[in-house]
Amino acid sequence: MKRELSIGVDLGGTQLRAALVDPDGTVLAAQRVRTDRTGGPQGVTVQIHTLVDAIRTDDVATIGIGIPGAFDAAAGTVLGIPALPGWTDVPLADLVTRETGLPCVLENDATAAAIGEWRAGAGKGCDHFVYLTISTGIGSGIVVDGRILRGAGGLAGEIGHTKIADASDPCSCGHIGCWEAVASGTALGRQAQRLAKAEPEGLVAREAGSEPAAAYHVGAAARRGDPSALRLLRDEAVWLGAGFVNAQHLYAPERIVVGGGLSLLLDLMIDDIKAAIRQRLLPGFKPADIVAARLGDDAGMVGAALHALSVEG
Amino acid sequence: MKRELSIGVDLGGTQLRAALVDPDGTVLAAQRVRTDRTGGPQGVTVQIHTLVDAIRTDDVATIGIGIPGAFDAAAGTVLGIPALPGWTDVPLADLVTRETGLPCVLENDATAAAIGEWRAGAGKGCDHFVYLTISTGIGSGIVVDGRILRGAGGLAGEIGHTKIADASDPCSCGHIGCWEAVASGTALGRQAQRLAKAEPEGLVAREAGSEPAAAYHVGAAARRGDPSALRLLRDEAVWLGAGFVNAQHLYAPERIVVGGGLSLLLDLMIDDIKAAIRQRLLPGFKPADIVAARLGDDAGMVGAALHALSVEG
Numbered sequence: 001m002k003r004e005l006s007i008g009v010d011l012g013g014t015q016l017r018a019a020l021v022d023p024d025g026t027v028l029a030a031q032r033v034r035t036d037r038t039g040g041p042q043g044v045t046v047q048i049h050t051l052v053d054a055i056r057t058d059d060v061a062t063i064g065i066g067i068p069g070a071f072d073a074a075a076g077t078v079l080g081i082p083a084l085p086g087w088t089d090v091p092l093a094d095l096v097t098r099e100t101g102l103p104c105v106l107e108n109d110a111t112a113a114a115i116g117e118w119r120a121g122a123g124k125g126c127d128h129f130v131y132l133t134i135s136t137g138i139g140s141g142i143v144v145d146g147r148i149l150r151g152a153g154g155l156a157g158e159i160g161h162t163k164i165a166d167a168s169d170p171c172s173c174g175h176i177g178c179w180e181a182v183a184s185g186t187a188l189g190r191q192a193q194r195l196a197k198a199e200p201e202g203l204v205a206r207e208a209g210s211e212p213a214a215a216y217h218v219g220a221a222a223r224r225g226d227p228s229a230l231r232l233l234r235d236e237a238v239w240l241g242a243g244f245v246n247a248q249h250l251y252a253p254e255r256i257v258v259g260g261g262l263s264l265l266l267d268l269m270i271d272d273i274k275a276a277i278r279q280r281l282l283p284g285f286k287p288a289d290i291v292a293a294r295l296g297d298d299a300g301m302v303g304a305a306l307h308a309l310s311v312e313g
Numbered sequence: 314m315k316r317e318l319s320i321g322v323d324l325g326g327t328q329l330r331a332a333l334v335d336p337d338g339t340v341l342a343a344q345r346v347r348t349d350r351t352g353g354p355q356g357v358t359v360q361i362h363t364l365v366d367a368i369r370t371d372d373v374a375t376i377g378i379g380i381p382g383a384f385d386a387a388a389g390t391v392l393g394i395p396a397l398p399g400w401t402d403v404p405l406a407d408l409v410t411r412e413t414g415l416p417c418v419l420e421n422d423a424t425a426a427a428i429g430e431w432r433a434g435a436g437k438g439c440d441h442f443v444y445l446t447i448s449t450g451i452g453s454g455i456v457v458d459g460r461i462l463r464g465a466g467g468l469a470g471e472i473g474h475t476k477i478a479d480a481s482d483p484c485s486c487g488h489i490g491c492w493e494a495v496a497s498g499t500a501l502g503r504q505a506q507r508l509a510k511a512e513p514e515g516l517v518a519r520e521a522g523s524e525p526a527a528a529y530h531v532g533a534a535a536r537r538g539d540p541s542a543l544r545l546l547r548d549e550a551v552w553l554g555a556g557f558v559n560a561q562h563l564y565a566p567e568r569i570v571v572g573g574g575l576s577l578l579l580d581l582m583i584d585d586i587k588a589a590i591r592q593r594l595l596p597g598f599k600p601a602d603i604v605a606a607r608l609g610d611d612a613g614m615v616g617a618a619l620h621a622l623s624v625e626g
Contacts, residue, residue: 070597127465128464128465128469144457144462144463144464144469145460145462145463145464147458147460149457149458149462149564150457150458150565151441151457151458151564151565151566152440152441152565152566152567152599152601153565153597153598153599154565155562155565155597155598156441156457156563156564156565157563157565158562158563158595159562159563161562161595162475162477162558162559162562162563163477163478163555163558163559163593164475164476164477165476165478165479166478166479166480167479173595175593242476245475245476246475246476249468249471249472249474249475250469250470250471250472250475250563251462251464251469252463252464252465252466252467252468252469252470253464253465254465280476280488282471282474282486284383284466284468285466285468286465286466288465
């Protein structure tokens with residue numbers, strides 16, 4: 001029996017990446033280039049064609065593309081991508097099919113990453129799981145009752161922009177009190193910059209050097225035992241825990257899988273996160289396992305490829 | 314063709330109610346008694362048998378019971394009911410089947426009400442909708458992608474106990490900042506009591522008379538144009554709106570159906586609620602319709618009956 005393969009594409013504002021993926025989610029080959037930002041949709045379509053040709057085999061049946069913005073899945077049209085100017089109402093699936101001769105399916109990039117971790121990574125075997133990518137912002141993909149949660153317009157799961165606090169620095173969405181505004185890598189970075197200013201001779205400031213202090217500088221200083229950095233991570237863990245409790249109450253996952261840059265600091269915060277969860281979780285709920293994502297940067301490509309295979313394969 | 318009917322039971326801490334329901338959700342007959350609190354599970358099982366016998370016909374195929382507490386759906390066992398002492402590990406479905414000879418299915422009471430409104434009330438025809446019962450607390454039942462959201466242990470949808478604020482009066486769960494703590498009928502009642510104390514000659518205090526001021530006194534005073542009562546309702550609307558925005562971001566419903574006592578004041582608050590939603594909703598989201606529940610106290614019985622029919626009928 002012929003085993004159909006699929007190509008997953010991660011369309012990022014900086015990098016354009018493609019992977020050849022088998023039905024188990026194993027990456028057989030991958031390539032990447034810098035995204036042709038000035039060439040717009042036409043330029044990127046040519047780039048996708050080149051990447052696909054470099055890795056395709058006769059067994060490739062589909063292409064799945066993860067989109068970091070709004071799209072119409074049924075029409076295969078990109079409605080808009082904040083990080084890429086000029087991407088308004090682009091019939092990307094048709095353009096790619098015309099170039100490559102392969103059926104093409106669009107998926108939200110965070111949902112694609114969730115599908116990747118669900119089918120081939122840290123969410124494998126779960127009927128109920130929440131995937132969170134915590135870095136600049138907080139994105140998510142939700143699996144409940146064995147299915148991806150979509151909702152009207154496919155917009156369900158914007159837990160990063162639920163109100164969790166009265167006061168905060170302004171969120172990327174312009175409002176106050178979103179979970180993303182208090183718990184993202186950007187939020188930790190802001191605290192790091194405040195700390196570096198208050199303690200210019202401190203370890204966080206020295207880790208940062210001439211750069212603006214960021215979350216990973218806090219991590220580096222904390223690993224060397226710096227008390228100020230450890231304090232920032234404790235505060236961060238409390239906010240992460242508060243959001244994880246919300247996620248449990250809202251979606252009742254068995255497991256919460258954490259990806260994105262901040263997942264690299266998860267080991268430093270996990271005890272405080274778990275304590276924050278135990279403190280607030282309603283009776284009857286079992287604390288979800290909190291685990292780091294396993295596929296790293298491949299999650300989105302693997303998930304987009306597997307999603308395309310399940311729709312078109 | 315024989316048309317199967319179902320009996321829905323609403324097991325409340327004060328009242329025990331049963332209704333004969335057809336497959337469209339129409340109530341053909343209903344009866345109620347005061348819940349036999351002292352008789353415990355044995356006494357209530359006898360009461361259920363009596364109610365069922367009073368309304369059953371030859372066409373009744375199933376019984377569905379809405380449970381205001383924790384239960385194991387597969388085993389048909391009630392694990393515990395906060396409002397009814399002595400209800401620990403009760404094999405209620407088996408007890409009722411033994412008495413009545415009918416298959417019996419347990420369902421969460423808020424989920425049952427959501428099913429009732431979804432199949433036969435204000436949520437009819439929606440693939441994505443959120444049902445909220447806002448009274449003493451805030452309960453919910455969620456429909457996404459055409460299915461009831463359940464999650465691990467059937468516990469998904471506890472949006473009343475998600476953290477939405479830094480400061481609040483203590484919630485019924487013992488914590489600070491839950492949506493229920495700032496937006497439930499109880500929360501509005503607390504504000505009413507503060508107002509009645511601060512303005513003992515005011516209209517809210519006079520509506521309340523010798524009773525503790527409550528949400529419906531605020532409603533009554535507001536309907537007579539009282540500025541202080543209207544101000545409390547404006548504040549309440551802002552908190553309701555904040556929670557509705559969270560619900561949209563989390564579950565992407567087309568419609569939010571509001572039941573419970575506070576739904577009787579929805580007309581007084583709807584403009585402020587909609588303004589609060591418009592102010593915070595992410596780009597790409599369409600504001601959900603906000604409508605009052607239609608089945609009133611029957612929603613739970615209708616939903617429990619229809620759920621039983623879908624499982625056992």
